[in-house]
Amino acid sequence: MGKSLQTTHNTTAPSSGKSGLALRMLFLLGILLVMTTSFNPASNTHAATGAEIPTEGGTWTNPAISIVITPASNMPWFEASYTYDVNYAITRWAKSIIAYTDAYGSYYLRKLSFVTCVSGVNDTLCGTPDIRVQFIQSFGSESAGLGLTSLRIQQNSGIFVIPTTTTLAAYDPTNTTQLTDTDMFNIASHEFGHALGLNHATVSIADDGTFELMFLSYGQAVGNPRNSLEAPSTLDMYALSNVYDWLVNPSGFSGTGHFATVYSLPPGIAYGSVYPYSEQIQTLQDSINQLRLEILIVAVVAGFLLAVALVLGILLARKKPDQAQSVSWLIVGPPAPVEVCGYSEK
Structure with a gap:
């Protein structure tokens, strides 16, 4: 086999x-x-909480505050939209006051009203304004300013003398970068805070991560189209409620205003912007x-x-692995020899 x-x-x-x-x-x-x-x-x-803001030491004695905006329409550097920016910045303060008083009281602040007029358009409606707003091209390289508000206060009375003058620049101090509408809005909002009686806050960022409107320096890059609108903070509003606490009196202002005072937020008021x-x-x-x-x-x-x-x-x-395939070869040897059996004869 x-x-x-x-x-x-x-x-x-x-x-x-x-x-x-x-x-x-x-x-x-x-x-x-x-x-x-x-x-x-x-x-x-x-x-970090602990911000403070001093006041200017003056107050308006009439809750109806009039503002005349004088556009620099004949100047090539002036943008017509700046007039709207300033007007909106002022009226937006009233909207922030509503949001603040709903949250923290001091409802008498709602008695404040802001009447804005545009020179050459409807300025006669404002008569002799409390505040005048004007524009310049730039404050120049010797100044780091983008806006300036000049206040006069009666001696020993704490009462503003009309008119307060606010000047807003269209370009940065280097006179190379023009303010966007958002920039102009923010600067005008800041300067109007001064015109109402607020000085500079001591911190640049509120606890909610937003910019403090009344900080000394502008916290955003001038000319950046992605800049955001800023709003008065709860610290600004709290100080304002003290400047105008005479509004609680139904008969109006009497006596003297508050002299310059430094305020910080009391417990119970969160530090953030009031949009x-x-x-x-x-x-x-x-x-x-x-x-x-x-x-x-x-x-x-x-x-x-x-x-x-x-x-x-x-x-x-x-x-x-696949099952291995097997190949078998059958090795066949030579045929087995055939045995031949013979019979012998006897």
């Missing part, structure tokens, strides 16, 4: 290429996991839209990770 010779041939393809692909996919998966776990918008840095309700609603809507975007991004990343996991699962499943 012959023997069979069995030879085994492995028909499974080399796995080095698939292993390399799997390693690359695992590396990509690791990167995506890091990106997903670290995805968290940066939070605002909060300033009008319409802007608070818009900010909330923007936050909701941002949250939706973040959820969408997380969902897309999660879906991609799931797809990568499925691909890896398929690749790993294919790495199992």
Whole structure:
């Protein structure tokens, strides 16, 4: 009987290429996991509470404060929109007062009213104004100013002498960068705070991460189109409520105003900017839209990770070796000799 010779041939393809692909996919998966776990918008840095603001030492004796804006319409550096910016900056103070008093009281502040007129348009409606607003091209390189408010106070009475004059620059002190509408709005808001009787706050950032309107320096880059609108802070409003506490008296102002005093927030009043309700609603809507975007991004990343996991699962499943195919050859020897039996004769 012959023997069979069995030879085994492995028909499974080399796995080095698939292993390399799997390693690359695992590396990509690791990167995506890091990106997903670290995805968290940066939070605002909060300033330390303890801010103070002094007052100018004067007050208006009539709650109806009149302002005349004089555009520099004949000057090439003047933007016509600046007139609107200043007007809106003034009227927005009244809206911030409403939001502040709803939250913290001092409702008598709502008696303040601001009447704005434009020279050459309707200035006769304001008569002799309490405040005049004018424009210049620049304060020049010798000054770091963007705005200036000149106040006069009656000696020993704490009463403003009309008119207070506010001057606003259209360009920065180097006379190279022009103020945007947002810049002009913010500077005009700051200067109007001076005209109402506030001096400079001691910190630049409130506890909610927003800019302190009454800080000495402008906290944003002049000319940047991404600059944001600033608003009076609760510290500014609290000081203002003390300057005009005479509004509590139904008969109006009597006696003398408060002399220059430094104020800090009492317990129970959070330090932050007081935006009008319409802007608070818009900010909330923007936050909701941002949250939706973040959820969408997380969902897309999660879906991609799931797809990568499925691909890896398929690749790993294919790495199992196929059952070896066997080929056998039967080795056949020469035919066995045939034995011939003979009979012998006797």
